[in-house]
Amino acid sequence: MLNVENLHAGYSGDDAVRGISLQVAEGSCVALVGANGAGKSTLVKALCGLLIPRSGRVSFDGKEITGLPASEVARRGLCLCPEGRRVFGPLTVEENLLLGAYPRLPSFGPFRRAASSDLKHIYGMFSRLGERRLQQAGSLSGGEQQMLAIGRVLMAKPRFMVLDEPSMGLAPVVVKEVFEAIRTLHASGMTILLSEQFARIALAISDRAYIIERGSVVLEGPSKELAKNPGVMAAYLG
Amino acid sequence: MDATYIALAQMAVGGGLMGMAYALVAYGFQLTYAAGKAVNFGQGELVMLGAFAGISLAGTGLPYWVSVLGAMVAGAALGWLVERVAVRLALKQHNEGWILLTIIVGLFALSSVENIWGREDRAFPAPWPTGALDIFGISVTWPELAIAAGALGIMTLVELAKRYTMAGIAVQAVSADPEAAELCGVRSRSAISLSWAVSGAAAAFAGTVLGPVTTVGPTMAAALTLKAFSVAVVAGLDSGFGLLIAGIALGAAENLSGYVLGSGWREAPGLILLILALAIRPQGVFGKKIIRKV
Ligand SMILES: Nc1ncnc2c1ncn2[C@@H]1O[C@H](COP(=O)(O)OP(=O)(O)OP(=O)(O)O)[C@@H](O)[C@H]1O
Ligand SMILES: [Mg+2]
Numbered sequence: 242m243l244n245v246e247n248l249h250a251g252y253s254g255d256d257a258v259r260g261i262s263l264q265v266a267e268g269s270c271v272a273l274v275g276a277n278g279a280g281k282s283t284l285v286k287a288l289c290g291l292l293i294p295r296s297g298r299v300s301f302d303g304k305e306i307t308g309l310p311a312s313e314v315a316r317r318g319l320c321l322c323p324e325g326r327r328v329f330g331p332l333t334v335e336e337n338l339l340l341g342a343y344p345r346l347p348s349f350g351p352f353r354r355a356a357s358s359d360l361k362h363i364y365g366m367f368s369r370l371g372e373r374r375l376q377q378a379g380s381l382s383g384g385e386q387q388m389l390a391i392g393r394v395l396m397a398k399p400r401f402m403v404l405d406e407p408s409m410g411l412a413p414v415v416v417k418e419v420f421e422a423i424r425t426l427h428a429s430g431m432t433i434l435l436s437e438q439f440a441r442i443a444l445a446i447s448d449r450a451y452i453i454e455r456g457s458v459v460l461e462g463p464s465k466e467l468a469k470n471p472g473v474m475a476a477y478l479g
Numbered sequence: 480m481d482a483t484y485i486a487l488a489q490m491a492v493g494g495g496l497m498g499m500a501y502a503l504v505a506y507g508f509q510l511t512y513a514a515g516k517a518v519n520f521g522q523g524e525l526v527m528l529g530a531f532a533g534i535s536l537a538g539t540g541l542p543y544w545v546s547v548l549g550a551m552v553a554g555a556a557l558g559w560l561v562e563r564v565a566v567r568l569a570l571k572q573h574n575e576g577w578i579l580l581t582i583i584v585g586l587f588a589l590s591s592v593e594n595i596w597g598r599e600d601r602a603f604p605a606p607w608p609t610g611a612l613d614i615f616g617i618s619v620t621w622p623e624l625a626i627a628a629g630a631l632g633i634m635t636l637v638e639l640a641k642r643y644t645m646a647g648i649a650v651q652a653v654s655a656d657p658e659a660a661e662l663c664g665v666r667s668r669s670a671i672s673l674s675w676a677v678s679g680a681a682a683a684f685a686g687t688v689l690g691p692v693t694t695v696g697p698t699m700a701a702a703l704t705l706k707a708f709s710v711a712v713v714a715g716l717d718s719g720f721g722l723l724i725a726g727i728a729l730g731a732a733e734n735l736s737g738y739v740l741g742s743g744w745r746e747a748p749g750l751i752l753l754i755l756a757l758a759i760r761p762q763g764v765f766g767k768k769i770i771r772k773v
Contacts, residue, residue: 291658311661320662327659329652339645340652344664348646397664 242267242401242432243288243319248297250287256295257283259456265401265434270427272443272464273436275453276476281436282324284453285405288434289321290314301401316344318400324409324436326390330379334370337378337389338363341396356396363392366422384415391422402426403434408442420446440476444468489617490738491731496623497692498730499630502722503685504707505714506634507558507678512716513654514674517566517577519558521585522682523704528588529554529683530695531596534603543606547687551680557588558679559672566675567668585700593697600698603690622691629688630726633681634719650674706749712756 243265251257257280265271273281286292288299290311299307301319315321329337339346339356346352364371367388373381378389387407394402404423408416424446427433437443444450444464452460452473460467467473504526508518519525529550536546565580607621641647652660653670661667685703686695693699710729714721729749737745 289662291661310666311658312664312666315662315664323659323662327656327662329655329659331655332648332651336648336651340648340660340663340665343645343649346645348649349644352645393663 242302243434244298244300245288246298246300248284248287248299249295250283250292250297251295252283257456258287258294260297261451261453261456261458263451263458263461265432267432268430269449270423270433270435270447272447272450273434273453274438274440274443274450274467274473275436276438279453280456281453282405283456285321285403285434285436288314289319289403291321291323315397318398319403320394320397320399320401321403322390322394322405322407324405326383326386326409328378328381328386328389328393330377332378333375334378334381334389335360335374337393338370338396341393342398344397359396359398363395366395367392383411384418387411387415387419388422391419395426399431401432401434403436405436406438407435408437408439416442440473441468444473485616487735487738490734492617492619493623494730494732494734495727496619496627496730497689497734498710498726498728499627499723500685500689500726501703501706501710501729502726503630503633504682504703505710505722505726506637506719507681508707508711509716509719509722510637510674510678510681511558511562511671514650515562515566515570515653515671517562517570518581518711519561519566519585519675519678520578520581520704521561521588521700522678522707523700523702524585524588524592525554525557525561525679525682526686526689526703527592527695527697527700528557528686530603530686530690530699531592531601532683533687533690534601534695535596537604543604547684550683550687554683554686555676555680558682559676561679562672562675585704589697589700598697600694600696603687603695605691607691620692622688626688626692629684630723633684634723637677637681638719646670646673702746705753709749709753709756713752 245261245263248258248261249256261284273284275281283292287294290309290313293308298305301317306314306317329340338360339352342356342359346355369385370389370392378386381389407419411419420442423433435443435447444467447464449462450464450467451458460473504522507522512518532553533546533550536549537543561581561584565584566577569576569580605622607625611618611620641651649660649665650670650673652665653667657667706729710722710725714725729752732748733745736748
């Protein structure tokens, strides 16, 4: 469903992503595992249009999307839940969720009515968001903000979800909760690309994984096999 | 009450009502700054163009309200255009060239106005009654009331639209985090264009309500940009309420200094305010953020 060929991307200096190729099949959950600064975020930003790749090809559903603006990539159903959550702090929880569905809501019409059943669905999944729906998103705890960021992506009815370090800055209990939610999504058929520093939890949840070091793929394969690889587990404790 | 105090109060009230128009123009700065971290240094020219457009439309026999609406449409189109031709290009190249470019577009607008409408000041025809209202011994004219009601009305309308339409919520999202908004499928360039159009419409509207009070001419533009800028600098670029207070204070101070010190001193408070604000905030009015690419 997603096919990346020999992608190079970076910021002002050297490439931070140096010739990465990867494939994600429909319905699967694929993990990107790598240490701090390995280039995971740079890779997912280049996939989702936040960063224009220097070279290489990204295709989604057989169509090339390399270099499309992020809003167009999102409108095609490839949606990123960014690192650090990036909820709209001054807006309410509900407004954040509504923005997730922005492309299919009327700009000047009765948008709350158009989105009400989808909102109900999200509040059913994450009840704490429902309780806090009129609160400013900036006032939520880290875990709640992560739920909100995931809920916002789900409001888009994505066909492919990219999650960049959903565990970042969260307490272990909350990490467990977040990954439980991701597992449930995967079980319901969602295609997921998950970038994560902590190998153990990422390999436990995914079908396949790519190990990334300094901008390149150093190992790839079924997550079960990688989890048995002592080298991997020693390098990426967690 | 002493006659002098009444006269002073009279001056303060009349000036304060005028000052609400400054607040409205400054509100236009706030809108574009929030969405795209840039402002139009030729905003005063948009006010002037709005006023001239209104005069010409009314001159063709159109009803007053239709002329005002037409002026606002012209202002919206011009605001949108300024962003397209001056601001977007410079921000793409990561520089502050847009400051100079918006000034240049403004100067271009000014010379076009002088060529089309001439250099003479003109009266703006308005359907208001000629008499004045007496409020606790202070007389308030209808055109002055129209400025206050118009400025409040436009600002309230825009604030409501920001909260209660999806387009408005999207503009707020772009202000808060343009990348995250893009990830939601919001085309941030369109949101920025929209805010420039609304800002231009507000400026043109300010011209149509100021015109009946001050008359309309090419000299109004630069003065208005400066005054609105002083108001925005003092009030900051995040609170509409603060703009109103600062605008009213500036308008009142102008009238009072003109009355007490002589008409040559009318413009002094705005300039002093600007110099003070720049001295107190030496890091620059907008801080470092203004250089950041959207
Ligand atoms: N905005 C930026 N500007 C310049 N360099 C950056 C920027 N963001 C990241 N880098 C650099 O690019 C490299 C890859 O960073 P990236 O954020 O992709 O790593 P990561 O694998 O996501 O790490 P983490 O686990 O910390 O999120 C690093 O060397 C980093 O310093
Ligand atoms: Mg990262």
